[in-house]
Amino acid sequence: METEQQNKLPFLDIAIDNSNNQLTTSVYRKPTYTDQYIQHLSHHHPQIKRAIAATLARRTNTICSPDLLQQEVDHLKTTFIKYNGCPKNLVETTIKKTLQDQVQRPPKPEPSLIRINTPYVGPISQQTQPSRLAKPAKLCYVQIVRGGIRQSPTQEAVYIN
Template structure:
């Protein structure tokens, strides 16, 4: 795109006073004697597959990204901008998310307002998130006001982050009990706990009304899979990408454990059509590696070259069960 710009502007019938681009959005200022439509027509003719549309200022205002730019008589005045279809819906205060996540959303919008807005319009811009969070999203008024005030006053005086502990675990957020577990781990074992949201309506429900179970997705991401050979041997692996892409790589690779098995036993045949998904939708790579190692210990595949990540000897994996059952001994 940079090369396209340099070529187009060097041959333009006139030069813009300024030209700023963010990905595929461009902000341009022209002399009053120049016709914007002429510049647009010139840009469209530069490449058959690169087309432009144009929006000019109306009532001395022009939106660009999330900023509204007002063309005053002396200077350009920036304020915040939201599309007319913006719903002002954020994480509701009653939703099962960590309080720090909810407070961080308020902080982010306050920082955005201070970074974007002209000081003369800052108070008006701050009033919008106040009404949005208190009225539409159920946030306590005191929490919103104090968070915004603290953000505006101490934006450049952030306290240094505490030194991280050697070990960190990621656990699902389940309300008060999660805070108790976090404090206990930090105090007794010097372990930091971070949280992730458990199943949400967005993950469970689909637009067509059907649930989001693994059976409705024949090509899941973040899965643990099992590939069988007609000799009775099997291979267990994991991938963060769509399963079909990883399966295609296995079929064409000459360095994988499966290809090595075929080279050593040319009469054997891999059953590509009846692969098994043992687990799916595991976005955290540490959890995937852990699940892979557990299934390797449980199912004892003969084609795998290693046993996966280290599993403590205190973990007892039930090899006879059809479902994953782990206990500590």
């Protein structure tokens, strides 16, 4: 179990600082942390190298308090440029784009109706209970005829799990 030392408590990847009776958060790094990631000259796909910087920038943006964010971003830039040999332009562009995308991300759209085609089987098909289903869907009864499927005009909005 972790204990508080010098008003700081490490919790998962977060360093929680409780100085001046105000909680601030930053990225926690273990004492054995070496700032080593994939070297820029290694034989990995360029997208993998950019993704590592983008993921760490996203983590920094999510975890850090606003007053410590720039300090952590500067640490990331130093880590990738100085210790991992990445070009300064690539690192700065990747981090800047990642932080801007976090701010400008639009809300997720509402899920659309799911269409379910089921064969009509007389009274059994009439027993479909929309109240037992969880997501909105359109239920379409179809007739299977020789040479293909013919859809009936009856469509009901039902809910599926």
